[in-house]
Amino acid sequence: MSDHDHHHHDDDHDHDDHDHEHDDDLVARRNALRAEALESILVERGLVQADLIDTIVARFEQDIGPLNGTKLVARAWIDPAFRARFVADAWAAAEELGLATGPGHTPIVVLENGPAVHNVVVCTLCSCYPSALLGLPPTWYKSPPYRSRVVREPRVVLHEMGVDLASDVDVRVWDSSAEVRYMVLPERPAGTDGWSEVQLASLITRDALIGVARPAVPNA
Amino acid sequence: MNGIHDLGGMHGFGPVAVERDEPVFHGRWEGRVLGMVYQMVGFGWLNIDAFRHGIERTPPVEYLRLGYYGRWLASLERVLVERGVLAPRQVDARCDGTIIPAPPLPALPDTMAGPFERTLERTPRFQVGDPVRVQVASPAGHTRLPRYVAGRRGIVTRLHAAYVYPDTNAHDRGEDPQHLYNVRFDATELWGDAGEAGAHLHLDLFEPYLESA
Numbered sequence: 001m002s003d004h005d006h007h008h009h010d011d012d013h014d015h016d017d018h019d020h021e022h023d024d025d026l027v028a029r030r031n032a033l034r035a036e037a038l039e040s041i042l043v044e045r046g047l048v049q050a051d052l053i054d055t056i057v058a059r060f061e062q063d064i065g066p067l068n069g070t071k072l073v074a075r076a077w078i079d080p081a082f083r084a085r086f087v088a089d090a091w092a093a094a095e096e097l098g099l100a101t102g103p104g105h106t107p108i109v110v111l112e113n114g115p116a117v118h119n120v121v122v123c124t125l126c127s128c129y130p131s132a133l134l135g136l137p138p139t140w141y142k143s144p145p146y147r148s149r150v151v152r153e154p155r156v157v158l159h160e161m162g163v164d165l166a167s168d169v170d171v172r173v174w175d176s177s178a179e180v181r182y183m184v185l186p187e188r189p190a191g192t193d194g195w196s197e198v199q200l201a202s203l204i205t206r207d208a209l210i211g212v213a214r215p216a217v218p219n220a
Numbered sequence: 221m222n223g224i225h226d227l228g229g230m231h232g233f234g235p236v237a238v239e240r241d242e243p244v245f246h247g248r249w250e251g252r253v254l255g256m257v258y259q260m261v262g263f264g265w266l267n268i269d270a271f272r273h274g275i276e277r278t279p280p281v282e283y284l285r286l287g288y289y290g291r292w293l294a295s296l297e298r299v300l301v302e303r304g305v306l307a308p309r310q311v312d313a314r315c316d317g318t319i320i321p322a323p324p325l326p327a328l329p330d331t332m333a334g335p336f337e338r339t340l341e342r343t344p345r346f347q348v349g350d351p352v353r354v355q356v357a358s359p360a361g362h363t364r365l366p367r368y369v370a371g372r373r374g375i376v377t378r379l380h381a382a383y384v385y386p387d388t389n390a391h392d393r394g395e396d397p398q399h400l401y402n403v404r405f406d407a408t409e410l411w412g413d414a415g416e417a418g419a420h421l422h423l424d425l426f427e428p429y430l431e432s433a
Contacts, residue, residue, distance in 0.1 A: 023285070024287075027285060027286060027287060027290060028246075028247060028249075028287075031247075031249055031253075031286065031287070031289065031290045031293055032247060032248070032249035033315050034293055034297070034311055034315060035249040035252050035253050035256075035293055036249065036252070037311050037314035037315045038256065038293065038296070038297060038311050038314075039252055039256060040314060041306065041310060041311065041314055041322065042256060042260070044322075045305075045322060045325065047259075047260065047263070047265065047305070048255075048256050048259045048260065049259065052255065052259060053251070053252055053255025053256065053259070054255070056251075056254065056255040056258050056259075057245070057251035057252075057254070057255055060244055060245075060251075060254070061244045061245070061251075065244075105335070106334070106335065106336075107337075107380075107381075109378075124226070124227050124228030124366050124368075125225055125226060125227075125228075125272075125364060125366055126225065126272055126275065127288065135244070136244055136254075138238075138239070138242055139237075139239055139242060139246075139288070140236050140237060140238050140239070142288045143233075143236065143237065144227050144230070144233040144284065145233040145234055145235060145236045145237065146236045147227040147228065148227040148228065148229065148230040148231070148233050149233065149236070151228045151229060151368065151410075151421055152228070152229045152368075152410075152411055152414070153414075153416060154407075154416060154419050155416050155419065156416075157236060160235060160236060161236060161238065167417065167418065168418065169418065170418055170419075170420065171416065171418060171419040171420065172404075172419075172420050172421075172422055173419065173420070173421050173422065174422045175228065175366065175421060175422065175423045175424075176424070177364050177365075177366060177423045177424045177425065178364055178380075178383060178386075178400055178424035178425075178426065179334075179335075179336045179337075179383050179384075179400075180380055180400070180402075180424050
């Protein structure tokens with residue numbers, strides 16, 4: 001099973017990190033075994049189609065991802081009318097750019113960051129995220145440290161993740177506690193006048209769309 | 221329910237560990253689990269609220285140990301056993317190479333895969349700008365009311381559409397659609413002196429969670 005086979009199941013239990021890694025390994029093996037067993041049962045019963053799993057996985061690995069968000073934000077930065085449409089209806093704007101993935105989506109609210117307001121998104125109860133547009137959330141977003149802390153000490157967490165905010169900035173933490181999803185429209189960085197849409201999109205990261213990073217010009 | 225999943229505000233989990241250039245899935249099995257859950261929910265064998273409640277009922281130590289897709293897998297198995305789609309221990313038997321016969325398939329429950337927005341005739345009880353207080357309750361079942369806002373006062377900042385009510389839908393007690401509001405809280409209202417100056421929390425809360433303040 002994958003690249004973890006080199007771990008020896010020895011008696012070295014006196015090192016915490018080692019034990020932790022060891023435990024993660026065992027849990028992953030158990031999960032993989034049970035997943036395979038469950039899939040074989042559900043496929044036999046005709047409840048799940050194995051090739052449809054392949055299709056779903058491929059969509060998230062290849063088609064749906066943060067790239068969609070970078071395109072929307074870059075266009076919003078250069079086109080104020082598009083920006084207004086994007087903020088009013090994220091899915092309509094996505095459709096306009098050919099990024100929408102079918103009807104019946106969970107609504108997405110676009111949160112505009114600015115000099116006086118910084119928005120950041122979390123889901124404390126599970127890991128709700130605008131996945132249909134931006135792909136699956138990163139592991140840290142789903143992890144207990146982020147989910148427990150960003151609602152209680154957002155400035156500290158943002159600082160640790162590389163975003164320092166002036167004390168007069170209104171920090172707004174959006175806990176996605178129902179079937180509405182949130183994404184951040186970050187500020188366009190200074191020093192990008194005259195940049196093309198493609199150049200601008202290259203500055204935008206997935207983390208900026210969550211609100212834990214700010215787009216910046218490299219070496220600026 | 222007051223479960224381990226309700227993490228908002230807890231201490232002790234340490235720093236946020238960011239993995240650079242993280243892959244979409246860390247092992248093939250994670251994608252298989254996601255694909256199974258999307259299909260079982262999509263075809264109506266369990267609704268998303270029942271699935272979330274299955275995750276929440278993972279015992280706390282196991283919840284933290286299993287990891288994200290491990291919890292998905294545990295919930296899928298748990299709920300499918302409860303609904304009679306799987307026999308108890310059928311997956312264990314398959315893992316061990318023994319056989320526990322599958323039960324006859326139950327009727328497909330009348331469940332919607334989404335969207336969850338609904339039209340509601342009755343008018344919303346609150347408007348934007350209204351001060352509200354969140355109810356204090358500890359239901360044993362599923363709810364989307366995080367503990368850290370229970371009893372706290374905030375201001376309605378948005379009136380969303382009406383949505384299927386997770387508190388009933390998770391237990392197959394019907395959709396019971398409710399108006400959904402976004403409510404803004406001062407950090408100090410939630411955390412007292414430990415609240416950061418100039419920080420606010422925004423949560424989406426269903427009408428039954430709220431009262432006038």
